[in-house]
Amino acid sequence: MNYLVIKCGGSVLDNLPVSFYKDLVKLQESGGWKPVIVHGGGPLITSSLKKLGVETAFVDGLRVTTEEVLNVVEMVLSGAVNKQIVGKISQAGGRAFGLSGVDGDLLQANALADKSLGYVGEVVNVNTNWIDHILDQGFIPVVSPLGMDKSGQKYNINGDVAASAIAKALNAKLCFVSDIAGIYIEEYGNTRILTELKQSDAIQYIQEKKITGGMIPKVLAAIDGLTHHVQEVVILNGMEPNRLIDYISGKAVGTKLIRDGEIHYA
Template sequence: MKYLVMKCGGSVLENLPRSFYEDIVKIHEFGEWIPVIVHGGGPLITSLLKSFNVETTFVGGLRVTNEQVLDVVEMVLSGSVNKEVVRNIIETGGKAFGISGIDGGLLQAEPTEDAKTLGFVGKVVSVNNKIIEGIVDQGFIPVISPVGIDAYGQRYNINGDVAASAIAKSLGANLCFISDIPGIMVEKDGIKQKLDIVSKSVIEEMIANQTIYGGMIPKVKAAIDGLLSHIPEVGIINGIEKNSLLDYVSGKKIGTKIVLEEEIFYG
């Protein structure tokens, strides 16, 4: 059996069809793959912060996080969003167990190098695999909210893509980013086209020329970081598209595959 870590962003979670959760349950029942879900919740966090009249800003696709923002982040991610995902899986006949990265020290974190700018935004330094394995051994699909903790009890807001990559690295798992777009898109002759496969060097060029920007930056950086740490495969697929997840685990050509090779030829 192989682990498949799926990262579902907050924006796509709002639009995922029931069939997506049905496919997760099918994958779990087939037994070839062990699904692990890491989720975001950005739009709901932003909405709630706005209702509280708390200013929120982003730097390089990451939310600047003080203690007040952190309270809302944890409430949304580890509370309402986490339990919504668990509930959706249960409603489609599956078994899911929701957990925060804080619980059991699942995601041990420390501040990023840009802590002076970003505040309590963390990076994962270790993952307690025994917790994930214990949940899996009980027959549940782990559903993880990306809030981490350090040895002193300080919480950290961890970008969901970064958390998913760290978990995939720790488990030796494939990593799949679930999006609401077909993959990484480029414009050619005035028409947007999906890249079937894209390399590290091309991604770096696309970040430099701002073809890739905003929230996609931490996603592709997390993908490359995972590949450099020997994650077998990283893909971006459209979770709204029917059967996309089943097609992915079946090895069909779908979404964008991210690789390390320096030169890729697109056919």
């Protein structure tokens, strides 16, 4: 059986069609795949912070996280968003188990070197025993991206980074589900979608600011995953019907990120 780590961005969660969750359940019931969901929740975090009068800021797509912001992040991610996804999988006929990266030391983390980001962390270890146990019981794990260090300090982990870390630990395929069809770049006044993107080209596009904003941590997480045993990474549009099944079936969908030197044939 193959592991498939699926990262659902916060911008797409409210609008993912029922068919997406049904396809997810089909994957699990097929017996050939072990799906693991990692989710974001950025828009709801931002609106919640605004309602509470808490300022928020971003640096290269990462949210600056003070202690006050961290409390709201945990409330939104591990509470509202996580249980919303569990409920939708249940409505689609599946069974899901929601948990935070803090639970059972699932995501062991340390602070980033850049202290200006506050309590934003990087994953240093994934306790995959919990994931396997949940899967073996017939549930789809749904993970909110928070982590904790040995002292008990919690950290906000970018969802793309958390998904990549879990995929690395499981030697899985990694799928970023968004509300866009993949990575777009502008060249010579035209916008085009990239069907494939090599690691070195991705880094160059970031340096040239052709890849910007929230797509930066997503692409960097993909590159890091490919460097550390992730089988394959794809960014696809979860709003379009059957895209998850299409990808698993080998059809060309979204943007596939590949290692330098690899050649993929349609």
